[in-house]
Amino acid sequence: MQYQINKLSYFFMKKSLIALSTLFMLGGTSFAQKVAFEEYDLANGMHVILHNDPSAPVVITSVMYHVGAKDEQPDRTGFAHFFEHLLFEGTENIKRGEWFKIVTSNGGVNNANTTEDRTYYYEVFPSNNLELGLWMESERLMHPVINQIGVDTQNEVVKEEKRLRYDNSPYGQIIPQIKKYMFKNHPYRWTTIGSMDHLDAAKLEEFQAFNKKFYIPNNAVLVVAGDISNVAQTKEWIQKYFGSIPKGESISRQTYKEEPITQQINGTYEDPNIQKSMALVAYRTPSMKTRDARVLDMISTLLSDGKSSRMYKKIVDENKVALQIGAFNYSQEDYGTYIVYGLPQGDYTNADLIKQVDEEITKLQTELISEKELTKLLNKYENQYVSQNSSVEGIASNLATYYLLYKDVNLINTEMDIYRSITREEIREVAKKYLNNNQRLVLDYIPAKDKADKK
Template sequence: MALSATLLLGGAVSAQKVAFEEYNLDNGLHVILQNDPSAPVVITSVMYHVGAKDENSKRTGFAHFFEHLLFEGTENIKRGEWFKIVTGNGGTNNANTTEDRTYYYEIFPSNNLELGLWMESERMRHPVINKIGVDTQNEVVKEEKRLRYDNSPYGQMIPEVKKKMFTKHPYRWTTIGSMDHLDAAKLEEFQDFNKKFYIPNNAVLVVAGDFKSDQTKEWVQKYFGAIKKGTPIERETFVEEPITQTIKAKFEDGNIQIPMVVAAYRTPSMKTRDARVLDFISTILSDGKSSRLYKKIVDDKKMALQIGAFSYSQEDYGTYILYGLPQAPSTSENILTEIDSEIVKLQTELISDKELQKLQNKYENQYVNSNASIDGVADNLATFYMLYKDVNLINTEIEMYRSITPEEIRTVAKKYLNTNQRLVLDYVPSSDKAKK
């Protein structure tokens, strides 16, 4: 059965190779076209190489703020009209921000491709950044922060980990940033941020779906070609000193009743092979109810209500995070001991052929699914160009996962997952709440 599944997935992967064309405009805008006539829809997307790591430490949250602000309107799209235009023409749109990039997109019926290109060119060329827009989105972002971080159970876990894991790199603050910084910023600071980063030579435009190539190239030139090239961006390099002894920290959260123990390790850039091996390790340890940690700590020993691990992958560094919620009478210390014992197994024993086959099947399936829709393809094309500098990874990255060996898994576990290289965070209910 495993062999049959592998053959079927291998056939799907081979058949699903993504063909694309890429070129540059004179202003530095990189363009990627991916033609797929299987459905009469098309996506226009623009990724800018600007994220939370590009912010001033006294003005955090700008990149995420712009994810909202650049929907306010342009010189030719009145305030409040953006979403009406999209929905009125049968489309959907969205945007998202990370520490490393900001991504905008519209999905339209294919006969509205020109509209999508015009709208994204308007966002790049003619954004209106004024006081009413800034004030409006300031309130929107504050509400988002309250919902996602301040009032959400365990909502401060990632921010607390980032603060402790990074001392020099801008990864030390969250993408949503500081509300005090946004409140203190002057209108001119927002305008300057836009002028610096939202420029054609800091962006990639992806068109994917059902379109005619020659006509699309004409429209791309028509709407984006005249946008002026911006001043080349000079980026500072931040190097963190290795963690050589356990960092111990504690955080009290008034939104929780059950403590959580967190172990976090600093890892290399998501562009590295080791980062892919760590993905495998995360899957082995905690992906699903058959994973090692879940089966042992939650199912068999019933020591935890929940257990998990994930790689927080980023362009410059990554963070590998394990966490558990103890179930009485077990404690956070007990959970950490059990987690450590499973890591030691990975560091000293080779995983079985059966486990390796399971990993390969899972990642083959994820690869197929990630390229099964035009929005997935567009996102992957933009990401591989912008952050990995290799668009064809959309076709070849799976080969990297296929080639990972049990010996590599053991080596990488030994290299990064040691007790003297980590943060241990006791995330506990607030003492005030406990007294009540």
């Protein structure tokens, strides 16, 4: 399964959409055009969004559920991600092990991914198999088979994923360590993959209860995107396969508040899988739904996106203090985390690198960026908009996300207007508001063999 939270590998990577194939690319002339869609609700509370584009003979059926790692109990972490795997085990009408065979034998591909905030499943089929895609997703929702065989099988799969992505991966503990320091009350403090001990201890009835609570039509959005020129027929199929699914009980969600960070937090982590130290600085930021979060996105682009960015030019090219430098705003539904990372070069230390980072942030807090820099930023965001909506898979994911997490589907067309309205003064003020030394974590991420040297 695609696993969103840890797309780090050696270095951090920003959020990206995975292109399924050039087959699914839309015509170039339509990139910057408005994304047309229709939305409505079924009687059971399931939200439906349709996007018709017949430029390629493919269609995506996708369902996003409003359940992620933050909806778990502290002693049962990892459930949301576990279900990303478990719900491919089979249904009452799809035998165990047959799901992927059905998809591939009908010319399709499928996948799923989980974050702290939601879980997303999708199939891509030739458009003449749209009904099949709808039936399969309705089966996942209405008739999942959750038994001990499936739980035991996927338990081993998830353990191997954790070993690969976290335990044995260079710099694989960066996100877990940052979360541990940045959040004390909020469930964001644990990783999406969760604790293997928690999964081992869970009884079958607990997995069944999790499914019953969160996998309900009134906690989901269905998106059908691509070649659905026969919209009336599509609606009939949606009603046929999803309309009869019973509405679930309303979900009561707890609100978690984190106290402001008022003095610098210092931490150290020793990673046995690395040979080169990494300097890490993290600041808590507001929900991704806020305007400030978007300004922070632009700040990270200004500071570290590409070799012409401020930090790369100054710290890597000119001063040669770092081999690599980067910054990004890790946006989430309730809070975000602004992370700066870098690998010091030669005899330079993590502290030397952080000092250089502080100088660039101070400059951003005290001086307006140039008009040329602002224009360059906006051009990059225009290109990013084009990229994110250049495939039907990207459009489907964005439509689901904007509905479920932002509560405004039309942001797929208007969010770029928000970025265009951000001013140079606003960039300076947001940097002053969130990126201060007394509001941050400084994490010394070092090789385990350095332990004796640091005593």
